[in-house]
Amino acid sequence: MSKDTNEIARLLSRHALAVCQTYLPNGRKTGNHWILGNLSGDKGRSMHVRLQGPDYGPGAAGKWADRATGQHGDLLDIIAAANGGISFPETLDEARRFLSLPRPNPPPPALSFPPSEHAAKAMRLFRSSKDIHGTHAERYLRSRAITASLQYAALRFHPNCYYREDDDEPLQAFPALLAAITDLSGTLTGINRTWLDPATPSLASILDPRRAMGRMLGHGVRFGVARDVLIAGEGLETMLSIRSLLPWIPAVSALTADHLALLRLPLSLRRLYVALDNDPAGAMAWAALSRTARAQGTAAFPLIPALDDWNGDLRHLGFAASRDLALSQLHPDDIAPALSPLNRSARGQQSPIPERGAT
Incomplete structure (x- = not known):
């Protein structure tokens, strides 16, 4: 070759x-x-x-x-x-x-994909779900120390979402947290399903409690509308933890490190933060996505947790310590909203805002 x-x-x-x-x-x-x-x-x-x-x-x-x-x-x-x-x-x-690599010669007409049957199934499933407020899905997220508002169009609950371990296994049903995967225009391209234990606010005891259907490549679960600043990361719980800590900055969950590395970014972005998972896959995703960002003129910064990921920080280190660590890694222009009365009163008086780079 x-x-x-x-x-x-x-x-x-x-x-x-x-x-x-x-x-x-x-x-x-x-x-x-x-x-x-x-x-x-x-x-x-x-x-x-x-x-x-x-x-x-x-x-x-x-x-x-x-x-x-x-x-x-x-x-x-x-x-x-x-x-x-x-x-x-x-x-x-x-x-x-x-x-997302350049071609050595002028590109031919783009290859077209037929409409995805999986995306159509995802749309039907999402339409059959309900608002997350007061549901088992909300209880699950709150048990993960997530304090962010969950009133996002991307999040829904299904009380009996089907699950099959394998093609020759019986069909089962569990309550599930549904998350809409959308492209940059807001069009639904797929659904991520997180199956839950019916009796406790925890993941269902099955081989694969998280599965996506539809087209994920380049897309994600979006919290807020990104214009000039965005935080991107892997898991749903990780990015809802980031929304708990930095609710004024729009965020997107790409769901996996592979898909984070290939996330499509708005051309209007001035700054991109990548909320890393502290593992080799997270480092790979940061390297790839930051390279993409810089190629389109967007400044890229890592947001590095103290533990394995930002949800781990929130659960084990607490809100104040996790928030201070996140704020210490922001550009000064993005710290100012943290000083607003609305964001300060959401959790009461917290520790002083640290400067970027402070230890």
Whole structure:
């Protein structure tokens, strides 16, 4: 392969989960593999795609094999098959589009995707849900020390949301927190479901209590309308924790580190904050998204928690310490709203506002 092709394959392997969710939406994550029926994207269990591993060689991320047919390949093969067996140059162009990379030559007309059946199902599910106020979903979020207002159009509750462990497993129903995934225009592209234990404000005791359906790539769950400043991060609970601490700054949850790395940003942004998870995946997402931001002229700053993530800080260190740590990492122009009577009175008198960079 050429140097350019090798680099594209390497970058794809680092986003193997996002590739699978985008081009093989009928599959599902089980451990370190994306499992489905075949390269055509049908449901089943014959084809396995490795999600994590080295960039190259044995056990590399993105390598796949179909035990029924003996076929095997990489993520470029998956992208080609998902787009009707397009040519290799067209496959590279589509991979560059997915990775938000520039093409070496003037781009051909963009490849179009048919309307997503999963997005339509997500819309129907969201419409059948109810307001979150006073529900089991609100109790779950409050149990995570989240004090932010939950009156967002993006958050809903479903008392009996279906869950199936696998295709041959019986259908179950659990209460669920639903979160709308939208694009920059506000159009719904998917739904994230968080299934809850019916008896306690905690996650349901199932293999995979969080699942998304529809198109996630580049999109997210939005809290507030971003114009010139935005905070982006991974998990829903993490970003609602950030909204508890810094309620005047709009936020978006990309739900996973892979999708955070590929989040699409408003061109109007002057400053982007990335609320990191303290792990290698969080560092990777910060590196990728900050590079995207700077390429479009947006200043990028990390928001680094003391513990694993900002919800962990809020639960274990408390509101005041977590708020002071977050404020210490803001640009001075973004600290001023914290001094307003509305934001100061929300939790009573807190400790003095620390300066950026203070320890």
